[in-house]
Every structure is written in C-alpha cells, then in structure tokens.
Amino acid sequence: MALSGLEIYKLLPGSSKNPEVKKHANCKECGFPTCLAFAMKLGQKQAVLAQCPYVEEESKAKLEASAAPPIRLITISANGRKLEVGNETVLFRHEKTFYHEPGLFVRVKDTQADAAEVAKAVGEYMVDYVGMNLTMNGVAVEAAGGDFAATVAAVKSACPLPLVLLVEDPAAAEAGLTAAQGTQSLLWAATPDNWEAMAKLAAQYKVPLAVRAAGGDLDALAALAEQVKGAGVEDIVLDPGVRDYDSSLAAFTQLRRLALKHNERNVGYPIIAFAGDDPVLAGQHIAKYAGFVVLDRFSSGTVYPLLVMRANIFTDPQKPIQVKPGIYEINNPKPGDPLMVTTNFSITYFSVANEIESSGIPGWLLVADAEGMSVLTAWAAGKFDAERIAKSVKTTGVAEKLSHQRIVIPGHVAVLMGELEEELPGWEINVGPREAVDLPNFLKMQWG
Amino acid sequence: MPTIEVPKEKWNGKVREITLGATAAEGGTRAKTVTVGGETTLPFLHFEGEIPRPPAIAIEVQDRKPVDWSPVLLEAWGDVTEDVAAWTKAAAEAGADVILLKFSLHDELSPDYARQVLRHVLDATGLPLIVFGPGQADLDNDVLVAVAEEGKGENFVLGVCEDKNYRTIVAAALAHGHLVNARTAMDVNLAKQLNILISDMGLPLERIVMDPTTGALGYGMEYGYSVMERLRLAALQGDGMTQQPMLVTPGEEAWRAKEARAGEGVPQAWGDWAERAINWETLTASTLVESGADIVVLRHPESVKRVRGMIDVLMSKSGVTS
Ligand code: SF4
Numbered sequence: 179m180a181l182s183g184l185e186i187y188k189l190l191p192g193s194s195k196n197p198e199v200k201k202h203a204n205c206k207e208c209g210f211p212t213c214l215a216f217a218m219k220l221g222q223k224q225a226v227l228a229q230c231p232y233v234e235e236e237s238k239a240k241l242e243a244s245a246a247p248p249i250r251l252i253t254i255s256a257n258g259r260k261l262e263v264g265n266e267t268v269l270f271r272h273e274k275t276f277y278h279e280p281g282l283f284v285r286v287k288d289t290q291a292d293a294a295e296v297a298k299a300v301g302e303y304m305v306d307y308v309g310m311n312l313t314m315n316g317v318a319v320e321a322a323g324g325d326f327a328a329t330v331a332a333v334k335s336a337c338p339l340p341l342v343l344l345v346e347d348p349a350a351a352e353a354g355l356t357a358a359q360g361t362q363s364l365l366w367a368a369t370p371d372n373w374e375a376m377a378k379l380a381a382q383y384k385v386p387l388a389v390r391a392a393g394g395d396l397d398a399l400a401a402l403a404e405q406v407k408g409a410g411v412e413d414i415v416l417d418p419g420v421r422d423y424d425s426s427l428a429a430f431t432q433l434r435r436l437a438l439k440h441n442e443r444n445v446g447y448p449i450i451a452f453a454g455d456d457p458v459l460a461g462q463h464i465a466k467y468a469g470f471v472v473l474d475r476f477s478s479g480t481v482y483p484l485l486v487m488r489a490n491i492f493t494d495p496q497k498p499i500q501v502k503p504g505i506y507e508i509n510n511p512k513p514g515d516p517l518m519v520t521t522n523f524s525i526t527y528f529s530v531a532n533e534i535e536s537s538g539i540p541g542w543l544l545v546a547d548a549e550g551m552s553v554l555t556a557w558a559a560g561k562f563d564a565e566r567i568a569k570s571v572k573t574t575g576v577a578e579k580l581s582h583q584r585i586v587i588p589g590h591v592a593v594l595m596g597e598l599e600e601e602l603p604g605w606e607i608n609v610g611p612r613e614a615v616d617l618p619n620f621l622k623m624q625w626g
Numbered sequence: 627m628p629t630i631e632v633p634k635e636k637w638n639g640k641v642r643e644i645t646l647g648a649t650a651a652e653g654g655t656r657a658k659t660v661t662v663g664g665e666t667t668l669p670f671l672h673f674e675g676e677i678p679r680p681p682a683i684a685i686e687v688q689d690r691k692p693v694d695w696s697p698v699l700l701e702a703w704g705d706v707t708e709d710v711a712a713w714t715k716a717a718a719e720a721g722a723d724v725i726l727l728k729f730s731l732h733d734e735l736s737p738d739y740a741r742q743v744l745r746h747v748l749d750a751t752g753l754p755l756i757v758f759g760p761g762q763a764d765l766d767n768d769v770l771v772a773v774a775e776e777g778k779g780e781n782f783v784l785g786v787c788e789d790k791n792y793r794t795i796v797a798a799a800l801a802h803g804h805l806v807n808a809r810t811a812m813d814v815n816l817a818k819q820l821n822i823l824i825s826d827m828g829l830p831l832e833r834i835v836m837d838p839t840t841g842a843l844g845y846g847m848e849y850g851y852s853v854m855e856r857l858r859l860a861a862l863q864g865d866g867m868t869q870q871p872m873l874v875t876p877g878e879e880a881w882r883a884k885e886a887r888a889g890e891g892v893p894q895a896w897g898d899w900a901e902r903a904i905n906w907e908t909l910t911a912s913t914l915v916e917s918g919a920d921i922v923v924l925r926h927p928e929s930v931k932r933v934r935g936m937i938d939v940l941m942s943k944s945g946v947t948s
Pocket of ligand 1 (some may be wrong): 191192202204205206207209210211213214216231232233
C-alpha cells in the first residue's frame with residue numbers, strides 16, 4: 179500500500195528517536211530543504227529513497243515494502259505465450275479498472291487417455307468478440323496416479339499454452355517440472371506437510387508456487403506464504419482451499435481487502451480458484467478476485483460465454499470498447515435496402531446491429547466516428563452532428579453501394595434533420611425510432 | 627505466528643425491505659408473499675453484515691405465445707406457451723418465487739383483454755405477481771391501469787416506470803395498493819432521480835423497486851454491473867434514495883442476444899446452441915446477483931435451476947469465519 183508523505187516523514191531521520199540519526203534532520207543532503215519536503219517528494223514518486231544516506235534499516239524495509247505493488251504480478255509462460263496476473267489495485271472495477279484478466283485453465287489428469295487431445299483443443303480455441311481474439315490461457319495437469327511426467331510432456335507438445343502442475347508429491351512434482359522444462363509453469367501446491375520440498379523445487383526450477391491452506395484458514399495460508407517466501411520463493415499464488423460459492427466469495431474478498439487495504443504482505447498474491455464443471459462458479463471467480471480459474475471440462479458453448487464475461491468485467495470503464503467506424507453489411511443487403519446510421523460506441527453498435535440482424539431484414543449500417551459515445555451523449559458533446567454524419571457518408575463511399583439516397587437517423591437526434599439535408603443535398607433523411615429494439619418494426623412499416 | 631483479522635467494512639445503511647404480493651389477510655388473494663431487501667452488507671458477505679433473505683427469482687410468462695423467442699426457449703416450455711394459465715403453473719413448478727406477467731404487443735390488447743388474462747393468471751397461481759406492459763407508453767398505461775384495478779390490493783409490482791412515463795402507473799399503484807418498478811438507463815443519478823420523482827407523487831419508498839437496466843453478457847453487462855455495485859455501495863453508505871431493492875431482467879436481455887437466438891450461421895467456436903444460450907442467460911443473471919440484484923427475472927427453466935443452486939449455496943453461510 180502506498181504511504182502518504184506524512185507517513186513517510188515518520189520514517190525519516192527528522193522523526194527518529196535515535197539521537198545519532200536524528201542529528202541529521204534537515205541536513206539537506208538529499209537535495210531538499212527539510213526531511214518533510216523530501217518525504218512529500220517521495221510520496222509523489224519525484225524522489226528516490228537512496229537520496230537520503232541516513233534512513234534507518236527498519237524504516238528502509240518499510241518504505242521499500244510500501245513501494246511494491248500490493249498484489250504481486252505473477253507471470254507464467256510457454257512457447258512465447260504468456261499470462262500475467264496480479265497487480266490489481268481496486269475492489270470494484272468502477273474505482274479504476276481491473277488490470278489483468280484471470281487465466282482460464284482446463285484440468286486434465288495423468289490417468290486420462292485423451293489428456294493431450296483435450297490440451298490440443300484448449301490450445302487451438304479462439305473466438306472473435308467485438309474484433310478481439312479471445313483465447314484460453316492454459317492446461318492444468320493433475321497427478322492422479324498415472325505417469326505424470328509423460329502426461330506433462332504430451333500436453334506440452336500438444337498445446338502451446340502455459341501449464342499449471344497439480345501435484346503434491348515432491349518426487350512427482352520434480353518429474354513434472356523436468357518434463358515441463360522450457361516453460362514457466364505454476365506449481366501447485368505447497369501445503370503445511372510438503373512446503374519445504376516444494377519451495378526448494380520452485381526455487382530450483384524458478385517457477386511460481388501456489389500455497390494451499392485448508393478450508394479458508396487465512397492465518398494458515400499467510401503463514402505458509404511467509405514460510406515459502408523465507409525459503410527463497412518470491413512468486414507465490416494463494417489457494418485458500420475453498421471450493422464453493424459462499425466460502426470462495428468470503429475468502430477471496432477478504433484476501434483482496436487484506437492485500438489492498440490492510441497492507442497484509444503475506445497475502446499480497448494472486449489467487450487460484452477451482453470451479454469444477456460449473457461455469458456459474460467460474461463466473462463468480464472471474465468477477466470476484468481470482469487470478470487463475472481451473473475448469474474441469476472444456477466445451478466451446480461454455481468457455482465462449484466465460485471468455486466474453488471476462489472481457490466485459492476487465493474492460494476499462496474509462497475506455498469503453500469502440501467499434502471501427504465504417505459501413506457494416508447486415509443480412510447480405512442489396513443496393514435497394516435501408517441505410518441507417520449510428521455511433522461507434524460498442525454497445526450502441528451491437529444493440530442496433532443485433533436488432534437488425536435478428537429481424538432478418540437486410541440493411542446497411544453506417545457507423546460514424548463519435549469517439550466511442552452513445553447517440554445521446556455524443557450528440558450532447560457535439561461528436562455526432564450533421565457534419566460528422568455527412569462526413570462518414572462521404573468518406574465510406576456508401577452511396578456507391580446503394581441504388582437510393584435515403585438514410586435513417588436515430589430518433590434521439592431528430593433535430594439534426596434540417597442540417598443534414600443541407601449537408602447531404604439530394605438525400606432524403608428519415609427519422610428512425612429512439613430505441614434499437616423498435617428498429618425492425620420501423621423498417622417493416624416505413625421502408626418500401 | 628501473526629493472526630489475520632477478518633477485514634470487515636462498517637456500513638450504516640440498509641436496503642429497504644419490500645414485500646411483493648398480499649395474502650387474504652392482507653387484502654389480496656396470494657397464497658404467499660415474497661419479501662426482498664434488508665441487506666446491511668455487500669452481496670452475500672455474511673461475515674460482516676446481514677443478508678436476511680435470498681434474492682427472488684421471477685419467471686417471465688407472456689399473455690400469448692411469443693413470436694420472437696428463441697426456439698431453445700420455446701422448446702423448453704413446450705405447449706404451455708399457448709395458454710397463459712398453463713404457462714404460469716409450469717413456471718411455478720419450475721421454481722419461480724414470483725411470476726412476471728408480460729403483455730405482448732398485438733391487436734387484441736385492450737384493458738378488458740388485460741383484465742381477463744390477469745384473472746387467468748391469478749387463478750393459476752398463488753405466487754405474487756409482477757406485471758409489465760408491452761413497452762409503449764399509451765398501451766402500458768391502459769393495460770396497467772386496468773390490471774391495477776382488477777387486482778386491487780394484490781400488491782403487484784407494476785412496470786415499467788420510466789422518467790418519460792411513470793405518472794399514470796404510479797397513480798394506479800397508489801389507488802389500488804401496488805408497487806412499481808422504476809427503470810432508468812444504467813446511471814446512478816438517474817436512478818435516484820426517478821425514485822425521488824415517484825416518491826414525490828406520494829408513493830412511499832417501501833413500494834418502489836429499482837431497475838437499473840440490464841445489458842446482456844457481451845452487450846453492456848458490465849455497465850449495469852458497475853452501476854449496481856455503485857448503487858449498492860451508496861445504499862450501504864446511507865444514501866436513502868439508493869436503498870431500493872433492485873430488479874433486473876437478465877432473461878429478456880440475454881435471450882435477445884444473437885448468441886442465444888441464433889443456432890445456424892454462427893462461428894463454430896460458439897459451440898452447442900442450447901448450452902451456449904443457457905450459459906448466456908445464467909451468467910448474465912449470476913453476475914448481476916453478485917452485484918446486488920434482489921429480483922432476477924429469468925426465462926429458461928434450466929437457468930432458474932442453476933441460479934437457484936448458486937443462491938442456495940451463497941445463502942448457506944459456509945464462508946463465515948469466526
Ligand atoms: S538527507 Fe534529507 S531526508 Fe535525509 S536527513 Fe537530511 S534532510 Fe532529512
């Protein structure tokens with residue numbers, strides 16, 4: 179947690195109780211007139227701690243810890259495909275944004291004949307959503323009594339994504355890590371029983387290590403993370419050992435609050451969650467604070483909605499998704515079919531496009547560059563006026579695709595009609611409905 | 627070894643408690659009533675406050691077989707969509723706490739017709755009702771005024787009130803003992819404003835359900851989600867005009883999405899149609915339940931089962947640590 183200037187001041191020589199240190203107060207060696215002035219600059223990140231030669235060791239440790247992110251960034255990778263989670267700074271996305279989408283993994287067991295096949299499907303899966311290619315993030319290989327190393331090797335060659343190794347026996351873990359060499363996998367899990375051996379492996383193979391406590395015991399979890407860290411493992415992931423909706427929500431919320439608001443360094447790490455074969459639980463994990471989500475089953479009809487949900491929740495509220503301005507053809511329109519105009523705010527675009535598309539009516543949808551605002555907001559801000567609409571009619575060359583010169587404008591901007599007639603001489607301007615949902619009816623009744 | 631203190635927030639606000647329906651003793655004919663609200667913490671955080679009761683699930687039935695519903699939905703309900711009374715019974719059996727009766731837009735729609743349909747539904751179930759008009763101001767007013775009068779004292783939720791059309795509906799609720807659903811377009815201040823406008827007409831805040839508008843998964847869900855989180859935070863921080871229980875319509879929104887409606891001509895990566903469509907509705911609903919919804923209106927029986935399953939576990943207090 180970042181410290182304020184005043185909190186920093188309390189750790190500088192000017193506030194020291196040790197006369198040997200206190201005597202340097204306001205010596206100006208840092209380049210600032212007083213310790214307080216230096217503290218303020220540190221708080222604003224306009225100075226670095228090393229500029230003061232007299233800071234006590236204990237204070238130094240506190241100040242350095244406060245500069246680290248409250249939730250550590252953890253990276254795993256394979257074949258150039260990388261997943262970063264952590265570094266989150268808020269509890270609610272509207273406070274700023276959520277930064278790193280949780281990785282979605284599918285579990286395969288080493289006793290499962292089709293493990294490599296599943297891994298291949300997971301690795302190849304890709305789906306388009308508003309122009310983004312959404313993909314899965316990896317495979318979690320579980321040691322369930324089969325040939326773990328062989329399964330890890332098979333999964334690794336079938337799928338280019340990072341791995342999570344689900345294994346508690348250190349000997350099997352080492353075999354798995356050897357088989358996974360060349361990738362940066364996540365090793366799960368260190369428990370109170372095996373943590374020394376697991377920490378040694380994680381340090382030796384330079385992989386992040388998940389620590390697992392039983393039944394949501396956060397004390398035990400923090401203690402384990404501290405022990406593992408003491409053994410030289412910096413990259414840690416938390417598994418509080420809860421699996422159902424209620425205890426996950428409670429434990430994950432508490433962990434996030436502890437890290438962000440209570441400066442609890444021992445739980446300042448991403449969380450791994452296990453959703454079984456329940457997409458609804460996976461959805462909760464995505465919205466409420468998991469960094470890794472492991473699914474038991476891979477199925478397009480389930481992962482597609484989950485990937486879209488993740489994209490939605492992790493959209494920066496300050497930067498809504500925009501669609502590219504231009505002309506969109508819906509239901510294979512012909513030159514005589516209707517032309518409608520709307521803005522490039524993604525939700526506006528999709529609600530209009532969706533209505534036209536599901537009505538089955540062919541049409542041309544002209545998307546004007548309104549800087550990603552909805553119709554009313556853009557109009558109020560002067561980003562969706564007659565001039566802009568006319569400009570997009572001209573620059574897209576839509577007229578050449580049509581056998582008519584008629585354009586439907588959103589009902590909310592009916593006032594633009596007169597101006598638009600001037601900007602587009604020879605065009606007939608029609609005022610459409612205010613809401614997208616009424617478009618199909620409007621087209622059926624008015625266009626002919 | 628250090629002991630971690632459970633990080634609790636202190637809230638001084640509480641969501642209003644609103645009861646839907648009225649039994650004979652209360653002036654209606656419902657076999658049971660459903661109360662929502664009363665939370666004193668964020669959704670399901672039993673470790674720091676009261677979540678006195680689960681969110682309610684309403685199932686939407688329409689006065690006649692919908693012409694624009696996805697075949698996935700129509701197949702799930704089968705023949706009952708031909709008859710509103712049968713559909714209502716099936717919805718109750720599918721696990722509804724509340725029935726939402728939605729009038730569709732057609733030529734026969736009239737006040738008398740609406741009264742008749744309402745009678746059938748009242749006779750078919752003892753559950754509380756939410757009644758929505760077809761969504762056109764004049765017709766909504768005609769239908770809802772008739773329904774309000776016909777079901778006098780039943781304590782329905784009448785909807786939808788919007789800033790451009792709420793007076794007639796609120797007056798009908800006032801005159802005949804009902805509640806209203808106040809819908810605003812995903813905006814905290816608009817939501818507060820409409821609550822104020824409606825309560826200024828004399829309808830107590832205890833009779834207003836707030837509907838912040840739902841976007842489907844992939845179609846703006848995150849806007850509604852964040853507005854609901856902000857409304858709930860404001861409510862818990864003591865802002866009296868945000869303390870209404872929230873009603874959302876993930877069923878209607880999700881089933882308008884192409885992902886739920888289209889079985890053919892879609893990318894292979896979208897997977898099995900029914901699986902994807904039901905996930906679309908379920909995930910939209912479950913995400914909104916996590917952000918504070920008190921009433922979710924659903925369409926598919928399987929979604930009802932799954933959302934109920936989730937709510938049951940979230941209410942089990944398995945996550946309470948001492
Ligand atoms: S170097 Fe700056 S901060 Fe350090 S003791 Fe001197 S004045 Fe204070």
